[in-house]
Amino acid sequence: MRQIARYWLREEDAETPWCPAAVAAIRVTASDLLTPYPWSRQLSDAVGRAGTLLSHVDHSHFEVPPHGMRWLVVVDGLDEVSSPSVRERLLEKLAGQVRSHGPCRLLITSQPLPQEELSPFSGLPGVGFYTLRGFDGEQQHAFAARWFAAQGDPDAGPHAKEFLADVADASLEEVLQVPLLATIAAAFRTRNPDRPLPRGRVELYEMFLADLKNAREGNAEVLSRFLQRWTVRGYGKVAAWLVQHQDRLLTHLARERTTGKPPSSLLDTALEWLARHLPAGLDWPEGARGELGQFLAQSGVVAFDGRELSFLHQSFAEFIAARDEAASIPSDFPDFDRWSRRIANAANGNRLLFTLALWARRPGNDVAVVVRKLLSGRTDHRIMALRLVTSGVPLGEALETTVIERLLDFSHDHAQGRFPDSDHAVLAELAELAELAELSQLRGHRRLAERLRTIATTEGISLSLRAKASRAYARVAHLPEGVRLLKSLAESAGDSDDTLECCRHLEALAPQETPYVVARLGALVTAPNVSTWARLRAASILP
Structure with missing residues (x-):
């Protein structure tokens, strides 16, 4: 949006907008x-409500194209509507x-949602689904250098x-692929230059939020002026x-934002909480x-934007709410079945x-209690057990x-060289974890490497899945061999989508x-019989 605005303002160093059509961009939240x-x-x-306009914009302006263009409406935070029925x-x-x-073109952002929720868009012309690409190695170096330079660091x-x-060393490569987590890790290092980095995503969030609290409580001057x-x-x-x-109030707001209730004003929710909890006479x-x-x-x-409160990121609300819930669960986790039913909904992940x-x-809690229950469950339960490992939760080697x-x-049939359909869900989830770099904690695991290589080289599995397995193999086992597998798949690809997927993995x-x-x-x-859409996607991958 900033790129488009700078272009229309004719700023000297403005870039050509990413969107080839002329649009006027506005941002709204899903709420x-x-x-x-x-x-x-x-x-x-x-x-x-954004509070940046000099005067009110009448609703009639959004009923027609602006000056022959279209409105680009960026709908942000669809996943923050936590109620599945409201989201539907x-x-x-x-x-x-x-x-x-109509006069509006849409760009909708969200964390991954269950595929069935996206069915209203199925078959609609002009609709595409994209995954936000993380920082590659070069971008990670650029981010780190700019971060420390911005802190006034002479070195x-x-x-x-x-x-x-x-x-x-901390097996946190996945952190630097995600801009938010990269920022959290860099901020932690800036505040704690002599402390080792946390191991895993969960510990990273835990230490970062503890840092924020310590900084807040240590700022005696701000608290004194407030009082x-x-x-x-x-x-x-x-x-x-x-x-x-x-902290109690923030925890309440986090739980309200993540419990699946229809969204309401966070500031109104905070005022209602105060009305219920302030002591008598206050x-x-x-x-x-x-x-x-x-x-x-x-x-x-x-x-706070002057009118409304919002969490800086939905994951902060999820973590704070989860911390409160975890503290309330007994050591034998007696209500595990109720919790396990939520695992099937990707939005709860x-x-x-x-x-x-x-x-x-x-x-006092034994992680084996939960892990054994997860391993005796469905495929998505076993995937959750793996995510505990890849997020840095210490389970012990055994x-x-x-x-x-x-x-x-x-149930790989070596004679037939294929996997039954029932196992494809596991293969897909495993490959997805690899694409998110969450398998970095498992680097060097011999059997995992063998399985990934088998997936990558097995005929009868979708080429997309084989490409993801090749990328996972490169991360877990051997980069040159993973690259070789991807290049082999790219050369045998039967359609443009498969070629594009292989090239995207190679570039990353x-x-x-x-x-x-x-x-x-x-x-x-330049090939004949390739769709315009495929050509545009190829051009977007080209460095």
Whole structure:
């Protein structure tokens, strides 16, 4: 959006927009589209709430193309609508906008959702699904160097290299592929230059949020000014109580945001919580709504835009809610069956992983209790057990081996050289974890490497799955052999989509293979009988 805006403002160093068609871009949140008003009114209200406009934009402007262009409506945070039924209605509404061919073009962002939820878009012309690519090796180096330079570090280059080496030692390569997690890891290093990096994603979140809390509590000057200001107004006891119970309030907001209820105003939710929990004789003052938002924003996990509160990232809300839930679960995990039913919903994956991992890390809890129950369950339960390993939860060598062996217990028919359909789900999930780099904790695991190589070389499995297995093999076992497998698949690919997938994996894995990728994609772009859409996708991969 910034790129498009700078282009229209004719700024000197503005880049040519990524979107070839002329568009005027606006950003709305998925929650903005849950009001009972017409579409154009919802857009008008959303841009007004942003607080950056000099005057109100009437809803009629969004009913027609602006100056012969189209509106590009970026719908952000679809996954933050945690209620599946509400999300389903919203997706139907958005699909209706696509079918109407109106003045709006849509770009919808979300964490992965269950495939069936996306069915309203099935078969609609002009609809594409994309996965956000993580930082490659070159981008990771650039990010680290710029981060330390921005902190005023006179030795930013050497410190960036040292940071990247520590990331590799901690098996946190997946962290640097995700911009949010890369920022968290770099911020942790800046605040704690002499401490080792956390091992795994769960510990990284845990230490980062602890850092934020320590920084907040250690800033005595800010707290003192807050208390003085409220004491002068006659509300000193209210302010002192709020400071003492800020974490409880943030936990309540996190649970409300992630429990599947229809979204509501977080600031209203906070005020309602205060009305219920402030001690007798204490009341939150009228007209101090904005001051509550400002105070909570000092936590570092929520932002206040002058009107509304929002979590800086949905995963912060998921982690905080999971931490509270994990603390309430007894050591024998008696209600595991109820929890396990949630695993089937992909939208619950992060929060469930955090809950199980944080429960396992609590003193007196035996992680084997949960892992054994997961391993006796369905495929998605076994995948969750593996995610505990890949997220850095210490299981011990024997239990980790059991998890991996149980997951890899496929019914591969060596005589026929194929896998039965029932095992394809496991293969797909395993390959997906590899693509997210979450298998970095398992580097060097011999049997896993053997299985991945078998998947990569087995006829009868989709080439897409074989390509992902090749990429996983490169990460877990041997980079040159994984690259060779991918190049072999690219050369035998029967259609443009398979060629594109192989080239995308090669580009992410091995920058030195850029000339090969360029040659393959160049041949694809100029080949006859290749769709315009495939040519555009090939051009987007070309470096």
